[in-house]
Amino acid sequence: MQSSSAAPAHHAPGVPPVPTVAAHFASLDVQQHAARLGMWLFLATEILLFAGLFVCYANYRFMFPDGFAAASRHLDLTLGTINTLVLITSSFTAAMAVHYAKEAKNRQVVVMFILTILMALGFLVIKYFEYSHKIHVGQLPGPYFTDPEPSLQVAGVPMYFTIYFLSTGLHGFHVIIGMIVLAWVGFKANRNEFSARNYTAVELGSMYWHLVDLVWIFLFPMLYLI
Amino acid sequence: MSAIANESFKEAQNMQEEHHGGAAKYAIIWAALMVLTVVTVVTGRMHLPNWGLALALVIASVKGALVALYFMHLADHRGANRIVFITSMVFVVLMLLFTLFDIGTRFRPALAASGTPIAWPVQTGQSMPYSTTGTNEAPERRSHE
Numbered sequence: 001m002q003s004s005s006a007a008p009a010h011h012a013p014g015v016p017p018v019p020t021v022a023a024h025f026a027s028l029d030v031q032q033h034a035a036r037l038g039m040w041l042f043l044a045t046e047i048l049l050f051a052g053l054f055v056c057y058a059n060y061r062f063m064f065p066d067g068f069a070a071a072s073r074h075l076d077l078t079l080g081t082i083n084t085l086v087l088i089t090s091s092f093t094a095a096m097a098v099h100y101a102k103e104a105k106n107r108q109v110v111v112m113f114i115l116t117i118l119m120a121l122g123f124l125v126i127k128y129f130e131y132s133h134k135i136h137v138g139q140l141p142g143p144y145f146t147d148p149e150p151s152l153q154v155a156g157v158p159m160y161f162t163i164y165f166l167s168t169g170l171h172g173f174h175v176i177i178g179m180i181v182l183a184w185v186g187f188k189a190n191r192n193e194f195s196a197r198n199y200t201a202v203e204l205g206s207m208y209w210h211l212v213d214l215v216w217i218f219l220f221p222m223l224y225l226i
Numbered sequence: 227m228s229a230i231a232n233e234s235f236k237e238a239q240n241m242q243e244e245h246h247g248g249a250a251k252y253a254i255i256w257a258a259l260m261v262l263t264v265v266t267v268v269t270g271r272m273h274l275p276n277w278g279l280a281l282a283l284v285i286a287s288v289k290g291a292l293v294a295l296y297f298m299h300l301a302d303h304r305g306a307n308r309i310v311f312i313t314s315m316v317f318v319v320l321m322l323l324f325t326l327f328d329i330g331t332r333f334r335p336a337l338a339a340s341g342t343p344i345a346w347p348v349q350t351g352q353s354m355p356y357s358t359t360g361t362n363e364a365p366e367r368r369s370h371e
Contacts, residue, residue, distance in 0.1 A: 036303070041310055043314075044314035047315070047318060048318065051317075054318070058322055059326065062326060062330065077267065081263065081267050084263050088256065088263065089256065091259075095252045095296075095297045096252055210297045210298045214290050214294065217290050217293065221270060221279075221283065221285070225267065225271075225282050
């Protein structure tokens with residue numbers, strides 16, 4: 001039942017290694033099932049982490065609907081839309097990486113993850129331009145809000161920017177973590193590690209990236225489209 | 227083989243017929259997500275008065291469901307994975323609804339049966355350093371520079 005625990009680094013090039021099954025799992029399938037379930041549990045905690053900010057948003061928007069609408073008009077919808085399309089496309093390439101990993105096409109897995117990471121980088125660059133503009137005109141959280149723009153002198157506007165920076169900042173942090181995770185799994189793919197028997201790391205890494213996309217799918221209409 | 231391992235075998239068999247539609251399915255989902263993004267931007271630009279937010283949230287939920295079901299393979303999986311995801315969603319909705327109920331109803335029971343707040347949000351003097359448009363009697367205890 002137990003397979004040999006050969007370290008992945010020692011296998012011959014071009015031959016995917018036999019995945020290690022830990023002693024407490026009956027089979028490789030069960031081990032992979034447990035890994036996936038563990039990832040879902042972790043993603044559930046991530047969803048609830050972001051949900052806290054969604055609840056803040058909902059409550060303050062209920063209290064200050066006019067302020068939130070006024071502040072939302074000052075976000076760059078074009079940049080936000082481009083970022084949404086970039087992130088959805090990067091999610092697609094991450095899904096394709098899983099598809100190729102199942103077929104043991106490690107070369108394509110590497111290509112797909114490089115594309116995903118490049119798009120993640122593009123997302124962050126666009127986010128940097130949005131942030132630097134906001135900082136430049138003083139559309140900042142709470143007491144740091146200094147924008148003299150007349151249409152922004154409405155109750156709730158500084159609160160909107162507090163939530164804007166907290167939620168997009170936390171999301172951006174997840175983008176960076178996701179890039180690191182995908183780069184790590186990409187290195188493993190570069191060592192030809194994945195095959196139909198063992199693609200757990202690709203699948204779970206991609207799941208993390210899809211969660212980042214999932215969160216943005218909700219942040220985008222909340223922040224940009226009200 | 228121990229009892230635990232046998233249990234695990236049963237699980238392994240339950241998820242055996244987990245299969246993958248392949249690249250075409252991902253491409254279709256990707257195209258659908260792109261189209262839905264354009265739709266939500268176009269409808270969001272119109273600033274629909276009453277149900278604009280509801281429509282945006284419905285579109286976002288459809289997009290989220292597509293990502294979770296097909297990109298994250300929830301459509302292929304059985305049992306525990308789905309339960310974990312659905313449970314987390316249920317708790318998000320509970321957290322959202324109950325805090326909104328609280329905010330939405332907090333001061334109303336304190337009013338006389340015929341009384342309605344003149345302005346909403348009601349000025350409490352507690353945590354709202356902004357002057358609202360209405361004329362509530364509550365004194366402003368805190369001014370914010």
